[in-house]
Amino acid sequence: xxxxxxxxxxxxxxxxxxxxLTATGIALAAAxxxxxxxxAYSLHTGFERSAARADLPxxxxxxxxxxxxxxxxxxKALPGLAAASFRLEVTNISISAGGHSSSHASVEVIGPGxxxxxxxxxxxLGSNYGEVLVEQGVARAWGLHPGSTLELQAFGPVRVxxxxxxxxxVAFPLAVxxxxxxxxxxxxxxxxxxxxxxxxxxxxxxxxxxxxxxxVQARATSYGIxxxxxxxxxxxxxxxxxxxxxxxxxxxxxxxIALLTxxxxxxxxxxxxxxxxxxxxxxxxxxxxxxxxxxxxxxxEALLVGVPASALGVLAGTLLARGPTDRLLGVLNxxxxxxxxxxxxxxxxxxxxxxxxxxxxxxxxxxxxxAPIALITGLELRSSAxxxxxxxxxxxxxxxxxxxxxxxxARRVRLxxxxxxxxxxxxxxxxxxxxxxxxGELADNPAALGKRYQLTAALPAADAxxxxxxxxxxxxxxxxxxxxxxxxxxxxxxxxxAYPGDHTVFEAPSLSAGRRLRGPHEAEVGLGLAEVLGxxxxxTLAAQLPSGREARFRVAGIVNSLQHDGRVAYxxxxxxxxxxxxxxxxxAIRLRPNADRAAVSAGLQALGxxxxxxxxAVGTSQSLIDALTSILRVVAIVNGLVCLYALIQALVLTxxxxxxxxxxxxxxxxxxxxxRVLLAGAAATVVLPAALAGVLxxxxxxxxxxxxxxxxxxxxxxxxxxxxxxxxxxAFALFAAIAVMWVARLSTAETIVGALRG
Amino acid sequence: MSVLEAHGVTKSxxxxxxARRVLDGVDIAVEAGELVAVLGRxxxxxxxxxxxxxxxxxxxxxxxxxxxERLTGRSxxxxxxxxxxxxxxxxxxxxxxxECSGEENVLLPTRLPGAPRGGASRARELIAxxxxxxxxxxxxxxxxxxxxxRFAIARALVNDPVLVLADEPTGNLDTTAAGDxxxxxxxxxxxxxxxxxxxxxxxxxxxxxxVLEMADGRLG
Numbered sequence: 001x002x003x004x005x006x007x008x009x010x011x012x013x014x015x016x017x018x019x020x021l022t023a024t025g026i027a028l029a030a031a032x033x034x035x036x037x038x039x040a041y042s043l044h045t046g047f048e049r050s051a052a053r054a055d056l057p058x059x060x061x062x063x064x065x066x067x068x069x070x071x072x073x074x075x076k077a078l079p080g081l082a083a084a085s086f087r088l089e090v091t092n093i094s095i096s097a098g099g100h101s102s103s104h105a106s107v108e109v110i111g112p113g114x115x116x117x118x119x120x121x122x123x124x125l126g127s128n129y130g131e132v133l134v135e136q137g138v139a140r141a142w143g144l145h146p147g148s149t150l151e152l153q154a155f156g157p158v159r160v161x162x163x164x165x166x167x168x169x170v171a172f173p174l175a176v177x178x179x180x181x182x183x184x185x186x187x188x189x190x191x192x193x194x195x196x197x198x199x200x201x202x203x204x205x206x207x208x209x210x211x212x213x214x215x216v217q218a219r220a221t222s223y224g225i226x227x228x229x230x231x232x233x234x235x236x237x238x239x240x241x242x243x244x245x246x247x248x249x250x251x252x253x254x255x256x257i258a259l260l261t262x263x264x265x266x267x268x269x270x271x272x273x274x275x276x277x278x279x280x281x282x283x284x285x286x287x288x289x290x291x292x293x294x295x296x297x298x299x300x301e302a303l304l305v306g307v308p309a310s311a312l313g314v315l316a317g318t319l320l321a322r323g324p325t326d327r328l329l330g331v332l333n334x335x336x337x338x339x340x341x342x343x344x345x346x347x348x349x350x351x352x353x354x355x356x357x358x359x360x361x362x363x364x365x366x367x368x369x370x371a372p373i374a375l376i377t378g379l380e381l382r383s384s385a386x387x388x389x390x391x392x393x394x395x396x397x398x399x400x401x402x403x404x405x406x407x408x409x410a411r412r413v414r415l416x417x418x419x420x421x422x423x424x425x426x427x428x429x430x431x432x433x434x435x436x437x438x439x440g441e442l443a444d445n446p447a448a449l450g451k452r453y454q455l456t457a458a459l460p461a462a463d464a465x466x467x468x469x470x471x472x473x474x475x476x477x478x479x480x481x482x483x484x485x486x487x488x489x490x491x492x493x494x495x496x497x498a499y500p501g502d503h504t505v506f507e508a509p510s511l512s513a514g515r516r517l518r519g520p521h522e523a524e525v526g527l528g529l530a531e532v533l534g535x536x537x538x539x540t541l542a543a544q545l546p547s548g549r550e551a552r553f554r555v556a557g558i559v560n561s562l563q564h565d566g567r568v569a570y571x572x573x574x575x576x577x578x579x580x581x582x583x584x585x586x587x588a589i590r591l592r593p594n595a596d597r598a599a600v601s602a603g604l605q606a607l608g609x610x611x612x613x614x615x616x617a618v619g620t621s622q623s624l625i626d627a628l629t630s631i632l633r634v635v636a637i638v639n640g641l642v643c644l645y646a647l648i649q650a651l652v653l654t655x656x657x658x659x660x661x662x663x664x665x666x667x668x669x670x671x672x673x674x675x676r677v678l679l680a681g682a683a684a685t686v687v688l689p690a691a692l693a694g695v696l697x698x699x700x701x702x703x704x705x706x707x708x709x710x711x712x713x714x715x716x717x718x719x720x721x722x723x724x725x726x727x728x729x730x731a732f733a734l735f736a737a738i739a740v741m742w743v744a745r746l747s748t749a750e751t752i753v754g755a756l757r758g
Numbered sequence: 759m760s761v762l763e764a765h766g767v768t769k770s771x772x773x774x775x776x777a778r779r780v781l782d783g784v785d786i787a788v789e790a791g792e793l794v795a796v797l798g799r800x801x802x803x804x805x806x807x808x809x810x811x812x813x814x815x816x817x818x819x820x821x822x823x824x825x826x827e828r829l830t831g832r833s834x835x836x837x838x839x840x841x842x843x844x845x846x847x848x849x850x851x852x853x854x855x856x857e858c859s860g861e862e863n864v865l866l867p868t869r870l871p872g873a874p875r876g877g878a879s880r881a882r883e884l885i886a887x888x889x890x891x892x893x894x895x896x897x898x899x900x901x902x903x904x905x906x907x908r909f910a911i912a913r914a915l916v917n918d919p920v921l922v923l924a925d926e927p928t929g930n931l932d933t934t935a936a937g938d939x940x941x942x943x944x945x946x947x948x949x950x951x952x953x954x955x956x957x958x959x960x961x962x963x964x965x966x967x968x969v970l971e972m973a974d975g976r977l978g
Contacts (some may be wrong), residue, residue, distance in 0.1 A: 153863050275907055366829060399869030399870070400869060400871075403857070403858070406858070407857060410856075410857050424847075459819070483801070583805060615880045660853060661855050663853075664855065664866075665842075665866065665870070666814075666838065666840065666854045667812070667814055667841060667843065667847050667853075667868060668836050668867040668870065668872070668913070668917075669839065669840075669841040669842020669843065669870055669872070669917070670838060670842075670846070670870050671834065671835045671838035671839070671843075671871075672834065672835065673835075673837075673871060674838075674870050677871075748834070751814070751815055752809075752814040752815065753809050753815050756814075756849070756853065
């Protein structure tokens with residue numbers, strides 16, 4: 001065994017250059033795989049991990065303020081109850097610290113018992129007056145830590161004793177700042193109450209599988225408790241998964257592509273190396289080495305190169321992906337996986353070590369079935385010579401460039417595998433760029449959300465014709481919007497939006513299913529709402545309006561909307577105003593292209609209104625957008641490096657196999673320039689079809705598929721634009737040029753005599 | 759007039775204690791129209807000499823002139839140009855490109871940047887002259903050894919070089935094919951060209967105008 005080990009070490013040492021190239025490929029493939037795995041695993045498991053750490057309740061019940069004892073007696077009567085705790089959530093509270101402030105903070109007054117949130121640093125609330133816990137999003141944004149002081153409305157300065165994380169909602173700034181304070185503190189400030197009011201109950205059940213029964217019972221015993229809404233742990237997960245779902249889906253697909261890319265690259269590289277060394281292997285067998293011996297030596301060589309390269313790649317990929325992923329998890333109020341990532345990363349390591357091992361060992365083992373003399377005399381290579389039955393070919397046009405192309409096409413399987421690797425990589429890089437640019441659009445362009453109006457004005461509906469008559473205005477109409485509650489108490493509000501006529505003139509989120517609404521009893525609902533409520537075309541949307549009335553609409557269509565996570569419904573004004581005559585109204589104003597906004601604003605001011613610019617629905621989600629964009633960029637860069645490697649590898653393998661051909665050309669008078677032209681022909685044969693296939697794949701398949709996945713969030717045009725295509729093609733041209741120059745330099749550094757010996 | 763002149767050419771291989779001087783001050787001059795054979799045992803350095811004369815490798819010392827152009831001290835680019843326009847090579851193992859037909863192999867040097875004009879018509883003439891027209895469209899692996907060597911000779915001549923260097927040109931051929939190749943090499947000299955071939959077979963060398971024997975790194 002020691003002899004085999006030493007033989008393998010010598011083998012690697014003797015071909016240091018090639019081993020380095022192979023190791024680079026393995027490291028890049030491992031980095032790509034690790035990047036995808038870190039992001040996908042972290043996001044996919046983030047909620048469960050965070051919920052477990054925070055001891056998130058199985059159900060959160062929210063209701064209008066009620067005396068604690070009244071609620072507690074109902075809850076205690078529930079079957080299978082494990083524990084319950086009660087809070088009072090007070091909203092729109094002013095807080096300030098370190099130069100930051102908010103007047104929309106949510107302060108949760110918590111009583112004794114289980115908490116339902118995690119404490120990341122510091123300690124839980126004690127009985128001391130003036131202690132608070134601060135949600136980690138606010139702490140991060142405002143630079144707060146245990147020991148900081150916070151100005152809290154009606155309390156004055158309070159002391160931050162800990163930083164909390166609550167996975168039942170996203171973090172600040174996606175959500176409002178959240179502060180926890182103990183009931184003892186509020187009682188010390190406002191006086192003791194024997195039966196304080198609460199508006200939230202957190203419920204833990206003994207058997208979560210029987211949660212449905214508990215909810216039925218809870219509804220049945222909720223008589224007299226108004227405004228009751230339940231949010232289950234599974235419901236929270238659905239809502240949060242919507243946000244991360246698009247990224248997870250993309251990265252799962254990318255992991256599969258990364259795996260395919262890695263397998264093809266590593267296998268073709270290892271196989272070519274074995275092919276090159278078959279004569280030597282045949283010689284060793286002729287000298288008495290067994291089939292097992294030569295296979296073991298080859299496998300050990302592959303391990304010597306693959307294991308450190310794979311480890312390095314996994315480490316690099318992990319380091320690259322961890323930063324942006326942790327930021328994204330922070331925004332989603334989720335915990336980074338920490339040590340839990342070790343197993344998936346170990347899997348990446350094992351896979352990227354095993355692929356080159358198998359790719360090296362299997363061909364050697366199979367070659368063992370042939371006679372040693374067949375290996376020594378190169379019968380293996382001869383069998384790959386094609387052209388039988390193609391006698392009397394006419395000379396084909398083209399010079400050195402075309403010869404380069406023919407050298408590459410002679411190895412059809414390798415060409416195909418390289419085309420697959422590069423084509424899919426081009427498609428994915430384009431997809432990343434398109435997605436990154438669309439995400440940027442979402443952040444600051446309302447049109448990406450289907451909004452076609454640019455301004456709003458607080459004017460009565462009767463003024464709409466006057467506004468429409470202003471120069472530069474294409475259309476103006478009253479826009480009504482109210483927040484309703486789902487009748488089945490999801491715990492979330494629904495935005496009901498209505499126009500008197502065709503709403504698509506002002507807001508046209510794309511249709512995912514069904515058709516546009518046609519009357520006062522129909523609605524178009526956002527995909528997010530449809531998914532959460534299980535609505536389909538033809539089903540009924542029941543909404544509790546602020547007036548207390550319930551309105552029912554037939555779902556005519558499902559639209560792709562990002563506003564309020566897709567929990568919106570478009571109605572006709574007649575349908576909404578019939579049940580909610582006091583619905584908030586403003587004039588939506590759609591401008592003509594190149595309209596003079598200043599003139600329109602002046603006209604609106606003359607009518608007595610101050611125009612407001614339409615904002616994008618994710619205007620407050622910049623941190624989420626930034627984190628996603630960072631991840632996409634990291635993955636695209638790693639993918640680009642893999643492409644560069646695949647290209648260099650394809651050229652190196654061609655040049656290595658065709659040393660003698662290049663030697664003959666040089667002997668015939670070809671200089672370095674002609675060798676570069678030869679290799680450029682080879683590179684073009686790979687790059688041009690791969691780029692074309694990649695662009696087509698992205699525009700025809702991947703882009704539309706991802707846009708469909710994203711339909712619950714936004715109307716995304718994920719077909720790569722000319723700019724993105726130009727960037728990718730330019731980068732590929734640059735990669736090809738780098739690869740050609742590098743490999744040409746390697747090829748011409750060798751003496752012609754050496755090259756002619758093959 | 760000498761097509762080829764070399765004076766005091768030296769070449770060592772290996773380094774340190776393993777270094778060995780293969781050529782030790784070789785002098786040679788070959789006139790136009792002359793067929794010269796360099797005879798020597800395996801490892802005597804005759805192929806190394808041929809490589810240096812053909813600018814495929816660089817000498818450690820001495821001076822080599824081909825067609826009036828000095829090879830010593832030139833850049834790689836300049837040497838490539840001399841190989842393209844002044845020198846033709848014939849190899850023992852033919853060295854035809856497997857993906858190209860016989861005719862395409864002949865055309866290869868004519869398609870390189872800087873090649874003299876009229877290469878395509880010269881290729882057609884040479885193929886016809888060497889009697890390989892009927893198999894010009896065949897792939898190398900479909901040709902006999904003799905046919906492959908004729909295509910290799912045609913490729914060596916296609917840019918009309920003044921010097922043809924042949925390294926064991928009959929080494930892989932049977933007696934009949936070897937005789938044909940020798941006849942062709944002889945015919946090449948009829949056009950003001952010089953031909954230098956290296957061989958280890960005295961019978962083959964006997965076909966040359968002049969035989970120089972290589973021993974101990976020197977030509978005798």
